[in-house]
Amino acid sequence: MIIQQLKDHQETIQRVIDTLVPDIERACDLMTSTLQHGKKVLIAGNGGSAADAQHIAAELSGRYVKNRKALPGIALTTDTSALTAIANDYGYDYVFARQVEALAQPGDLFIGISTSGNSEVVLRAFATAREMGCQTLGLSGRDGGRMNGLCDLNIVVPSELTARIQEVHILIGHILCQAIDDLY
Numbered sequence: 001m002i003i004q005q006l007k008d009h010q011e012t013i014q015r016v017i018d019t020l021v022p023d024i025e026r027a028c029d030l031m032t033s034t035l036q037h038g039k040k041v042l043i044a045g046n047g048g049s050a051a052d053a054q055h056i057a058a059e060l061s062g063r064y065v066k067n068r069k070a071l072p073g074i075a076l077t078t079d080t081s082a083l084t085a086i087a088n089d090y091g092y093d094y095v096f097a098r099q100v101e102a103l104a105q106p107g108d109l110f111i112g113i114s115t116s117g118n119s120e121v122v123l124r125a126f127a128t129a130r131e132m133g134c135q136t137l138g139l140s141g142r143d144g145g146r147m148n149g150l151c152d153l154n155i156v157v158p159s160e161l162t163a164r165i166q167e168v169h170i171l172i173g174h175i176l177c178q179a180i181d182d183l184y
Ligand SMILES: O=C(CO)[C@@H](O)[C@H](O)[C@H](O)[C@H](O)COP(=O)(O)O
Pocket: 046, 047, 048, 049, 113, 114, 115, 116, 117, 118, 119, 162, 163, 166
């Protein structure tokens, strides 16, 4: 079982190397140009992808490898008062969209993470981010789901397995952080 999991991961990474490098390069450009223009990055997802959102945001305000200046990255998954109030008063589907409406400025980058590409709460946040004039980057998998039509760039990890897709998402997150480190 262990070797099978590792091989699955390895095969997924090989498919990423074969097909996704241009998309990842575009995502690096989106991320670095946003920050170079003094704009911020908002990130959201559910479950393991919520953890990924927080992980990537923390590497902006904290650091990745290099000691560079603090950068504005905010995960929309951490404020339990906002999350519970919005879910309670408006419904769970609005917990990210409402925070995007509150926090986003034109030119900010919203990153939505969903392995299926079909998480309603993430899709609504994309729609609001677009209305607010944000740039939008999706990290998804399978066939990209409904995120395909809702973001400027949807990076669709070529796998059907949530775990393998998530493993590539955080790897892409680290590559974005490396692109930022290379700038400063
Ligand atoms: O981490 C995992 C599975 O590896 C789970 O917590 C997973 O993130 C959750 O089931 C999510 O709700 C899946 O949603 P999504 O990726 O399809 O948007």
